[in-house]
Amino acid sequence: MKYLSEYRAPELVEQYLAELHRTATRPWTIMEVCGGQTHSLVKNGILSLLPTNVRMVHGPGCPVCVTPLNLIDKAVYLAEKCGVILCSYGDMVRVPGSERSLLEAKANGGDVRILYSPLEAVQIAQQNPGREVVFFAVGFETTAPANALSVVHARRLGLTNYSILASHVLVPPAMEAVMDDPETNIQGFLAAGHVCTIMGVYDYVPLVQKYQVPIVVTGFEPVDLLQGILMTVRQLERGEARLENQYTRVVSDDGNPDARRVIEEVFDVTDREWRGIGNIPRSGWEVRPELAAFDANRKFNVNIAKVSECADCIAGQVLKGIKKPSECSQFGKRCTPLNPLGAPMVSSEGACAAYYHFAQAEAPVSV
């Protein structure tokens, strides 16, 4: 349990908490969509400081967690059987596929490389003209510009040995899927600040109108999160449903048009399978047909059979905020970060892993 004095700006944290306790008179359920925010809420012990009637549930915003098992198997196959240099982000290479992770494929002799940026993969392709280099490009809108830019750079350099295995997902359609599920009961959303740094805030206006829910674009530090929660609760208490931006110091309403231009140059919107949730229409990006030469999905036509997930895992309900990780019968028992049964236990931004690493009583304390 954290002491208030341990926070950056403890006096602000205290003020927001006190104001939140005064403001919340009825029970409210609010979802933070972004896994980074889940991680911060849990790690900083904020959940236990909130008033009892403000309940945070955790959304599907962990790109590593929602990448289909089938695609991980495909990446493993490319690394082991096709002799490619398979590169990705650190979190992604540790996620177990149906048989093994990319890291285990590396131990089996596959050339798997953990990179900080997809642009490094382009350099590797440049330095290894005789080898195929594939970047496993996962991510939400925040990561899409970098993944798209790697294709733009590779094309400028005239490379024919670089491609991306894209598993891009989009936040607003996932929020719709959550709201359309009859089992969910969410009254407000914190939208992910860094996603909006790229996309701007206007995509959320139709959601506010359609579902009559407040949506507050929020940062990821404790003070940001508390302010975002307070702004949401204020709207709810007043019976309002508006789009607000808590994170104006980083997010402009328009986002970054230069970044969106690069995304549009490389990607088309497509239906996408979300691990644990299923297919969500128009919820992802795939490489445009005219850039097929840079699309590992088209370039390497490997058909990997779909395998079913562990039957005891309730990841779908966790990712939609219907159940908390601790309500899963396998949580911390058969399922741990070293032996994850399901997607939300695999990345540090997944809700189950966050609960496991920073397990603390959810019981609220008074301030």
Place this chain on the structure above:
Amino acid sequence: MCLAIPGKIKSIELQYGGLVRMAKVEFGGIVKEASLDMVPHAKIGDYVLVHVGVAITIVDEEEAEKSFAYLREIGELDELVAGSQIDKPY
């Protein structure tokens, strides 16, 4: 992997035959390359928010300093050195 980390632009060079602006960006002592494709107006001395090797927006100095200090405090800067950890066993 979804974090964006603020750093200061130390130098800018043109790569790929002058087509791409790449910067050396300093994050509390660690220097990494970042593309400036998404922030065409960024100049030396500006603070930019960098996500997986691409600067995605310009931020002011105060915000950058505070946010960086917070990230360091909670130990979230590991991914900056991920590239050099390629062979580290997990």
